[in-house]
Amino acid sequence: MNRVSLKDVAKKAGVAPSTVSLVLNGKAKQRRISDTLAAKIQSVAKAAGYQPHPVAVHLRTGQSKILGLIVESISGSFFAALARTIEQEAEKYGYKVLYCSTENNPLKGRELIQMMLKYQVDGYLITPAPGMEKDIQQLVQDGKRLVLMDSYFEHIDTPYVLIDNYKGIYTCMDHLLKKGYRKIGFVTVDLELVQLQQRLQAYHNACKAYKIPAAQQPVLKIPYNEPAKNITRHINSFLSRHKTLDAVLFATNYLGVAGVESFTHLGLRIPDDLAVVCFDDHDVFRLYPPGISALQQPIADIAKAAISLLMKQLGASKGKIGKQQIILEGRFIQRKST
Amino acid sequence: MNRVSLKDVAKKAGVAPSTVSLVLNGKAKQRRISDTLAAKIQSVAKAAGYQPHPVAVHLRTGQSKILGLIVESISGSFFAALARTIEQEAEKYGYKVLYCSTENNPLKGRELIQMMLKYQVDGYLITPAPGMEKDIQQLVQDGKRLVLMDSYFEHIDTPYVLIDNYKGIYTCMDHLLKKGYRKIGFVTVDLELVQLQQRLQAYHNACKAYKIPAAQQPVLKIPYNEPAKNITRHINSFLSRHKTLDAVLFATNYLGVAGVESFTHLGLRIPDDLAVVCFDDHDVFRLYPPGISALQQPIADIAKAAISLLMKQLGASKGKIGKQQIILEGRFIQRKST
DNA sequence: CCAATGTGCTAAATCGATTTTGCTTGCGTG
């Protein structure tokens, strides 16, 4: 229960507290403290197991060294992986991450933001859900540091990191079309989010490029926040209505997962009865026989880019503040479903 | 961006900072500060919109005024309701709540506890999942203040609040038996947790009291952490194996919810083909026609009792530290399923 | 009339760090 304070270290080393602080904060050179003394202080501090008191640091510097991470659902595999990498990256800069999920509930999103304001996090990392627009606008107005991931709002000027949605879907479509599939259904979410519009657009444009008439571009738009079993039901009826389909492209991974359930339910064999591709990968696609092709998001890269952007805003990183909008490309993972 | 500090208030009121602090902390009487001055300071502080700086308070007092709440799943209705009430109650004592869910993942539970240690929460409120036993033991050893809810560990001496599991199930059984049902199936989780043992025991004892032979007490134990669709599958086969059942009693609400799916799947009509009761209520039971009887947990009371126990440990509450184990009774909600 | 007691408030220490300013030396230069 006995914390070692900076003073204790100073006493043991026989120097002033300020000297210890300077050394431990790497300002020894700059403040012309002799190397021998610096080395001694370092070793004494280590031996004593000194850990700076975060609350004191926070009070003095005004920095909590905490980042707030708000994701839609911590149970989703994309978000879980994202959270882990974010945490690792943040640690490199000496930041802790406070992470919470909105569980697709905008009210909860608001509460979480309020909570993080209270705890004075230094910066925000958010995968914005529809309904959080105003809250995010507010954060920007208040001059808070933030980076959006996975999505963004067209008329709020914030740094963000996301995948190239258009190119991603186009790659998937290109793959299917080159394989000879011509009756491709598209399953997406019924939402006005930019990235979903882009995905839809890419689907239609790819069809057009291969001279597929507009009438043969069946699209299923599933309501947002629909329970899993309803999604499966929607997909069931969609597939039944369009018996002639030879391929389906899912716009998000949870739709793809629901689709998988649908296939087993309808007894469809992949890829003989139907070819399948999904935008955004998932464990299920790797495991479900025979393996479903997917466009993998570079999760680690997204996390790194996001942290990097945030650190630049916080002035912790040396680099200049360059482009604030980063768009990464996905990687197509071919499996046996196509 | 201009925080008003205690000093600012002091300057505006023309008094010393210490006086302001004493007044605002309700120690005016005790320190014989005149009522007129106290009143003036109060009004000045209010007018200036003074808010104490939590970090400074934390540093000085050593109290973060934050409680850590760890639940199994924030999406579960029981836990969500619990979290809300906890938050409300905590606010009355001037505490904020940092809440997170383990999503039934013991590893995540450990991480969360580590995080809360870092943030120096003053006390812990935990609904312990199997696998967290060691971590909780450690907390107790470190002298942390904590209260368990919903469950507990037999050989760790901690304060806890939970429902009377035995009496709860007995009440359900009594209800069914009085209505004339004699072939009652029991669906529970295959876990060694005390409260589940008690529920099972109550089931068997109630049967015995009505002279039902042991051979006619069919019990289905479903593995822990099974995905929802597997649970439904288990229940399907259980109900098919025991066609003669005239009633089912579910030991937890998520089993009941899976059961409901099973009924629709098998085309069973409630209560004509089968009577149903569930331990622990859920929105679904209220909405699913014709409404399923359930033993409702007094969630608000649990939350209040837990906060009360924790506050006593933290010395924030006036009352003496009395009994540390609180057992509450559930309320039977009769609906049309029986 | 002076000590004892009470009253009402302020000054100063403290929590544990960071950061600016300042104080000694030693050395080189004119």
Place this chain on the structure above:
DNA sequence: CACGCAAGCAAAATCGATTTAGCACATTGG
């Protein structure tokens, strides 16, 4: 020899609160 400058470290201020010790004045008693 005096002056200036730099090196190397210590002292003190600061962040924003809480809390203890104590000061100045008034009242009372012997």
